[in-house]
Amino acid sequence: MLTPRNFEETEDWFKRLDKPLQRLPARERADVHTEVRQHLEELAAAHEELGSSPEEAWSFALAQFGNPQQFGRKMSQEWQKSQTSFRADRKAIGFGIGLNALAGLVCTALFACASPLLGLISTFAAGLLVNGILGRRYPLQALKSSLWSSLFCEIGGLTAIVLAVRLVPDAMTINVTAAPFHAIALLYLLPWAGTAYLASMTKRGWYRPTLEDFSLTLPRLRRARE
Amino acid sequence: MYNEIMNAEQELKKGSTPILILAVLQDGPRHGYAIAREIERRSRDTLSVGEGALYPALRGLEREGFVQSAWETQGSGPARRVYTLTEDGMAKLAVHLRAWNRFSEAVNAVIGSTSPPGGTLNAHPA
Numbered sequence: 294m295l296t297p298r299n300f301e302e303t304e305d306w307f308k309r310l311d312k313p314l315q316r317l318p319a320r321e322r323a324d325v326h327t328e329v330r331q332h333l334e335e336l337a338a339a340h341e342e343l344g345s346s347p348e349e350a351w352s353f354a355l356a357q358f359g360n361p362q363q364f365g366r367k368m369s370q371e372w373q374k375s376q377t378s379f380r381a382d383r384k385a386i387g388f389g390i391g392l393n394a395l396a397g398l399v400c401t402a403l404f405a406c407a408s409p410l411l412g413l414i415s416t417f418a419a420g421l422l423v424n425g426i427l428g429r430r431y432p433l434q435a436l437k438s439s440l441w442s443s444l445f446c447e448i449g450g451l452t453a454i455v456l457a458v459r460l461v462p463d464a465m466t467i468n469v470t471a472a473p474f475h476a477i478a479l480l481y482l483l484p485w486a487g488t489a490y491l492a493s494m495t496k497r498g499w500y501r502p503t504l505e506d507f508s509l510t511l512p513r514l515r516r517a518r519e
Numbered sequence: 520m521y522n523e524i525m526n527a528e529q530e531l532k533k534g535s536t537p538i539l540i541l542a543v544l545q546d547g548p549r550h551g552y553a554i555a556r557e558i559e560r561r562s563r564d565t566l567s568v569g570e571g572a573l574y575p576a577l578r579g580l581e582r583e584g585f586v587q588s589a590w591e592t593q594g595s596g597p598a599r600r601v602y603t604l605t606e607d608g609m610a611k612l613a614v615h616l617r618a619w620n621r622f623s624e625a626v627n628a629v630i631g632s633t634s635p636p637g638g639t640l641n642a643h644p645a
Contacts, residue, residue, distance in 0.1 A: 324590075325574075328551060328600050332570060335552040359571035367571070371578035 299351045306361050313365035317372050325368055333358060536568050536576045538619070541585060541612040544604040551577060554602065577602055585611050 307326065314322050333354045340350035358364070543549065543557045551573055559567050568576070580586040585608030590598040604612070 324600070327597075328574065331550075331597070331599060332552045336570075357570065359569060364571045364574070367575035368578065371575050371582065375578070375582040 299348055302352060302355060306355050310361035310365045313362060313369045316369060321372060329358070329364075535566075536572055537580055537585075538612065538615045539566065539568065540573075540576060540580060540602075541604060541608050541615075544586065544602060545609065545612060548601045548603040550599045550601050580608065584608075 310326075310329070311322070314325060317325070333351070336354035336357055337347070337350040340353045341347060345353060539558050540554055543554050543561070549557065554577075555568050555570065555573050577586060577588070581588055581602075585605055586602050587605055588600050588602045591601045592598045593601075
């Protein structure tokens with residue numbers, strides 16, 4: 294139980310802590326307050342065990358924690374860094390999606406005149422090329438994840454198209470309104486779905502995919518959820 | 520002389536806070552206060568992480584993916600923020616432990632086991 298003197302001292306201490314924390318969202322600020330207060334209570338309890346009075350113990354706890362403004366500044370800086378890295382991840386994923394979209398649009402525009410199916414095939418091939426080159430070049434984990442997920446999905450899509458061409462008679466002259474064409478076009482959505490799914494994971498920091506363990510993505514995602 | 524030793528220790532401690540935190544969390548999830556006290560207990564009060572440095576360090580480790588935190592209710596008390604080592608954190612700790620062992624072996628090889636002039640000094644004068 295805080296004495297009136299402790300109460301004033303604590304109010305002043307938390308006001309000084311709050312000043313540098315203003316840029317944090319209210320929820321984050323409340324979390325910092327709660328965590329700090331719990332720590333102070335433990336510190337005060339430890340000082341009481343050593344023989345201090347409750348009032349002295351609380352004052353010692355506030356002093357031991359240190360300068361609240363300096364602490365608040367460091368916490369604010371760390372929060373800023375986390376936002377910067379989150380924005381970088383989002384931009385990286387957006388970059389991956391954008392490149393895939395651009396490659397798709399260019400190839401469809403160039404080849405769809407000859408045949409819709411040829412347009413799709415060339416889009417997949419361009420996507421493979423783009424993703425293969427960029428996946429090796431850019432070190433950002435999120436970008437690699439985005440690109441490699443697209444790469445594997447597009448390998449699957451291209452394989453499906455090749456099989457369709459072999460198995461379905463007259464596939465190269467397929468009607469764009471026909472169901473098989475729609476099914477093949479749907480396969481093209483797989484890279485975007487995969488990328489969006491991984492983006493949602495990365496956004497909350499639940500999962501940090503790496504190139505090396507991409508094959509273990511699903512088990513790791515399940516573990517991250519547990 | 521004691522102050523000079525303390526200053527030298529401070530210099531050595533700089534930058535080691537994240538690794539100390541990871542090493543403590545290797546044994547299981549803990550909240551911030553428990554992490555600070557465990558570091559002091561294991562080092563027999565030689566090392567202490569200032570409260571003002573502990574939480575920013577924990578945020579930094581969380582941002583880098585080496586640690587994750589969650590608010591957990593323990594018993595009948597209010598929810599507390601508990602920190603857990605991630606797989607990436609374990610890998611990072613393993614790398615740093617190897618580096619530390621190499622470094623300390625190398626330093627010991629250079630300086631040897633020579634005692635300072637005047638005999639062994641007590642780090643905590645009476």
